[in-house]
Amino acid sequence: MSAAALPARGALRWAWPWLAAACSAILLWWLLDARLTRDLLDWLPYLASGFAMNVLISMLAMTLGTLGGVALGAMELSATRIVRAPAVAYVQVFRNAPHLVLIFATTYIFPFEIIVAGHYLPFPDWLKAVLGLAIPAAAYVAEIARGAIQSVPTTQWDAAKGIGLSRGQTLRWIILPQCLRRALPPWMNLYASITMSTALASLVGVHELLHAATDASTAVRRDDFTIAIYLTVLLAFFLFCYPISRLTRRLERHLARR
Amino acid sequence: MIDAALQRFIELAATLGLHYDFLLSGTEVRSWLAGMGTTLLLVALAIPLSLAAGIAFAAALTSGRPWLALPVRAYVELTRNTPTLVQLMFAFFALNMLLSRALGGAAHNPFTPFFWVVAVTGLHVAAFHAEALRGGIEAVPAPLVEAAQATGFSSLEILRFVTLPLALRTALPALVNNLVNLVKLTTIGSAIAVGEVTYASIMIWTQRDNVLELMIGILLFFGLINLTVSRIGRLVERRLAVPGYGA
Amino acid sequence: MAQDFANRPNLVDLQDVHLSFGEVEVLKGIDLTVAKGDAVSIIGPSGSGKSTILRCINGLAQPQAGRITVAGVRVDTLRSEAERIALRKRIGVVFQQYNLFPHLTVLENITLAPVRILKVPRAEAEGHARDLLARVRLADKVLAYPGELSGGQQQRVAIARALAMRPELVLFDEVTSALDPEMVGEVLAVIRELVREGLTSILVTHEMRFAEEISDTIAFTENGRIVAQAPPAELFYRSDNPRIRQFIGGFQGFRDAVQDREGI
Numbered sequence: 201m202s203a204a205a206l207p208a209r210g211a212l213r214w215a216w217p218w219l220a221a222a223c224s225a226i227l228l229w230w231l232l233d234a235r236l237t238r239d240l241l242d243w244l245p246y247l248a249s250g251f252a253m254n255v256l257i258s259m260l261a262m263t264l265g266t267l268g269g270v271a272l273g274a275m276e277l278s279a280t281r282i283v284r285a286p287a288v289a290y291v292q293v294f295r296n297a298p299h300l301v302l303i304f305a306t307t308y309i310f311p312f313e314i315i316v317a318g319h320y321l322p323f324p325d326w327l328k329a330v331l332g333l334a335i336p337a338a339a340y341v342a343e344i345a346r347g348a349i350q351s352v353p354t355t356q357w358d359a360a361k362g363i364g365l366s367r368g369q370t371l372r373w374i375i376l377p378q379c380l381r382r383a384l385p386p387w388m389n390l391y392a393s394i395t396m397s398t399a400l401a402s403l404v405g406v407h408e409l410l411h412a413a414t415d416a417s418t419a420v421r422r423d424d425f426t427i428a429i430y431l432t433v434l435l436a437f438f439l440f441c442y443p444i445s446r447l448t449r450r451l452e453r454h455l456a457r458r
Numbered sequence: 459m460i461d462a463a464l465q466r467f468i469e470l471a472a473t474l475g476l477h478y479d480f481l482l483s484g485t486e487v488r489s490w491l492a493g494m495g496t497t498l499l500l501v502a503l504a505i506p507l508s509l510a511a512g513i514a515f516a517a518a519l520t521s522g523r524p525w526l527a528l529p530v531r532a533y534v535e536l537t538r539n540t541p542t543l544v545q546l547m548f549a550f551f552a553l554n555m556l557l558s559r560a561l562g563g564a565a566h567n568p569f570t571p572f573f574w575v576v577a578v579t580g581l582h583v584a585a586f587h588a589e590a591l592r593g594g595i596e597a598v599p600a601p602l603v604e605a606a607q608a609t610g611f612s613s614l615e616i617l618r619f620v621t622l623p624l625a626l627r628t629a630l631p632a633l634v635n636n637l638v639n640l641v642k643l644t645t646i647g648s649a650i651a652v653g654e655v656t657y658a659s660i661m662i663w664t665q666r667d668n669v670l671e672l673m674i675g676i677l678l679f680f681g682l683i684n685l686t687v688s689r690i691g692r693l694v695e696r697r698l699a700v701p702g703y704g705a
Numbered sequence: 706m707a708q709d710f711a712n713r714p715n716l717v718d719l720q721d722v723h724l725s726f727g728e729v730e731v732l733k734g735i736d737l738t739v740a741k742g743d744a745v746s747i748i749g750p751s752g753s754g755k756s757t758i759l760r761c762i763n764g765l766a767q768p769q770a771g772r773i774t775v776a777g778v779r780v781d782t783l784r785s786e787a788e789r790i791a792l793r794k795r796i797g798v799v800f801q802q803y804n805l806f807p808h809l810t811v812l813e814n815i816t817l818a819p820v821r822i823l824k825v826p827r828a829e830a831e832g833h834a835r836d837l838l839a840r841v842r843l844a845d846k847v848l849a850y851p852g853e854l855s856g857g858q859q860q861r862v863a864i865a866r867a868l869a870m871r872p873e874l875v876l877f878d879e880v881t882s883a884l885d886p887e888m889v890g891e892v893l894a895v896i897r898e899l900v901r902e903g904l905t906s907i908l909v910t911h912e913m914r915f916a917e918e919i920s921d922t923i924a925f926t927e928n929g930r931i932v933a934q935a936p937p938a939e940l941f942y943r944s945d946n947p948r949i950r951q952f953i954g955g956f957q958g959f960r961d962a963v964q965d966r967e968g969i
Contacts, residue, residue: 219532219535222532292681293677293681295638296638296642296677296680296681296684296685297642297677297680297681298641298642298643298644298645298656298680299642300645300646300648300656301645301656301673301676301677301680304656304660304669304673305669305670305673308663308669309669309670309673392539396539396540396541396542397541398541399541399543399544400541400543400646402543403543403648403649410541410543410544410547413547414547417551423555423556423559426551426552426555427548427552427555427556430544430547430548430551430552431548431552433544433547433548434536434540434544434545434548437539437540437541437544438536438539438540441539441540442535442539445535445538445539601800601802601804602804602806602807604765604800604804605798605800605804605806606806607765607793608763608765608793608796608798608800609793609794609798609818609822609866609867609870610790610791610793610794610818610822610870611790611818611821611822612786612787612790613786615821615822619806619817619821620806623808624807624808627808698808700807700808700850700852701850701852701853702807702850702851702852702853703807703808703852
C-alpha cells in the first residue's frame, strides 16, 4: 500500500463524526419543529411496516437468487456444452436487464392467482416482486459462485488427495470453506444492492417504504413534511445498508491481506 | 421490402404465441422508438456526467485536504447506500419543489424531470466511479509520485499526468461495470414520467396487454446497449494497455 | 576535476542540518558543500542518512534545523509548495528504482516535464529529448514503453529525463543498486561522461571504485553525520579514521588496491 492511502482511510474514519453531525442536525430540526415531529411520529408505524416489506422481499429474493445462482454457477463450469450454454445465456441476459423492467415483467406476466391441485392460491404483487429481483440476483450469484470456485487452485484437490481425504471430504473441508470466504464479500454487496432495489417495487404498487412515504406525503400535503419523509426513507435505507457495506469492506481488506 | 419482412416476423412470432401486431400500428411504433431514443439520450448525457463527476470526486477524496475529502466521502457513502429511486424521488419532489419555490413558481423552474434523471443517475454512478478511481490512484506506487514531485510537478499536475492516467487503466473494468449499471438505472425515469423506453412500453401494454412481447423487446434493447458499452470499454482497455503495467 | 574549490562559488551548501522522523534522528548536523561543476559522492554504511541528505536538498524532506542553500535559494525556509516546485525544476533526480512513468513512451517520459511545466514547444522538447537519448545510447528506444526495457536501459532513460529540464544540479540516489551486475557498467559510463562535461552532481553510491574515479570530493557519512569530506585520494588512502578504513576495506577489490599502493 502506498503512503497516499493513509489520508483517505483517515477520511473514512473522520466521516463518522460528520455523519453523526448530519443525523443530529435532522434530529434537532425535528425537535424544534413540533408539528412536523408529531406528524412524522404519527406516520412512523406505517413507514415501519413498509420497511419490513423491503426487508422481507430482499431476504426472500436473495434466498431464491442464491439457490438458483449456485446451481447456475456450477452449470457454467460444466464441461458439457449443453449444460453450460443455458446458464451462460441466462447470466448474460439477466445481468444486463434493468431490475425495474424485470419487476414489471413478473408483475404483469404472472397471474394474480395460481391453481395448485384445484385450489386457487393468491399470488400477490409483493411475491412477484420477489421473483423479479430473484431473477437478476441468481445471475449475479452465478458469477460470484463461478469466480469463487475458480479461485481455488486445482492443486488443492491434489494436496487433499495426498493426505488421504475422499472427494466428499475434500469438498466439505478444503474447497467449500475457501469458496465461501471468497464469495462472502461480493455476496453481501449484492444483498445490499438487492435491498436497495426493493424500493422499485413501489412502482408496481407493493406497499413498501417508498410507497408508504408517498402515501404519507400525499395525505399530509405539506412541503416540509414531504422533504422530511423522503429524508427519513433515505436514512432508513442508509442505516440498513451502510453497516453491511462497512462489514463487506472490512472482510475484503482482511481477505486481501492474507 | 421492410413491410414484408415485418409481416413475416409477426406471423412467425404468432406461431410461438407472441403477438407483435402492434408493430403495424404507426403511432405505437413511433412512441416506442421515441422511448428508445429518449433512453439513448439519457445514457449519452449521463455517462459523460458520471465520468466527469467521478474523476472530480476521486480527486477530492485523494487530495489529502479534509475540508474537501470529508463532504465528498459523506456524499459517496450516502449515495452508495441508498436506493437511486429514492434519491430521484427526493430530488424531484423535495429539491425540485424547493427550487421552484425559490424561482417563483413551477413555471419559472427550468429543471425538467429529464434533467433530474440525468443528474441523479449520473451523480449516483459517479460515486461508484470515484471509489474505483480512488483505489487506482492509491495503488500507484509512492516512489513514482515522488519522482513526479522531484521533477517539479504540482499535486494537480501529478494527478492529471501520472496518477489519474494510471488509475484509469486499473479502474477501467470497474468503470465499465458501473456504466452498465447506469444504463439500467435510467429506467427509473419512468417513475417521474420521463418517456424513456420502459415508460413508452407501459403506455403501449396498458392498451394492448402484450407485456411479454414488449419485455422481450426491452431486454434485447438493453442487452444491445450494454453489449456496446462493454465492447467500447474493452476497446479502450486495449488501446490504453501499456507493456509492463497492470494485468 | 580541478581541486581549486576555494575559487569557485558553492552551488550547494548545507550547514548543521538536523532531521528526525518522529523519534528517530536521521541527520544529526550535516555540513556539505558542492562547488559549481563538481561531482561529490556520498558514501557510508546503509542507514547513515545518505538518501535523506538528497531529499533535503530538493525539498522533499523538511529538516528541523540547519541551513540549506541551493543555487542561492534557502531551501530550509521555503514554506509554500509553489516555492519548492520552483526549486525542484532546477534540480534533477535519478532514483534507485528508475521510477519512469509506465504509461508513457520513453520520449513522452522525457518531454512531459519540459512541455507541461516549462512550456517548451513540443518540437523543441522532442529534439532535445532525442539528443539526450543519443547521449545515453538509446536513440533507438524513442517509442518503447518502460516495461519493454531492461533495468539498465530504464535507468539511462531516467537520467535523460532528469537532464531534459536542463538542471543546474543532478542528484543520483543509488542509481545502480537495483541493477543486475552486468548493467551497472552501462549506467556508470553515462554518468562518467556527464561529470566530465562539467555537470554538477551529488551521488549517493556504493560503487567505491567509480566514486574514486569521478568524484572531486567524497563525503563519508556515518550515523547521521558527515565524518569526513575530502578528495578521493586523501579519503581513501590517507585517512586515519579507522571507521573509514574499515568501511572501505570491506569492499573487496579496494582492499587489494589499498594494499598495492601501500606496499603491504
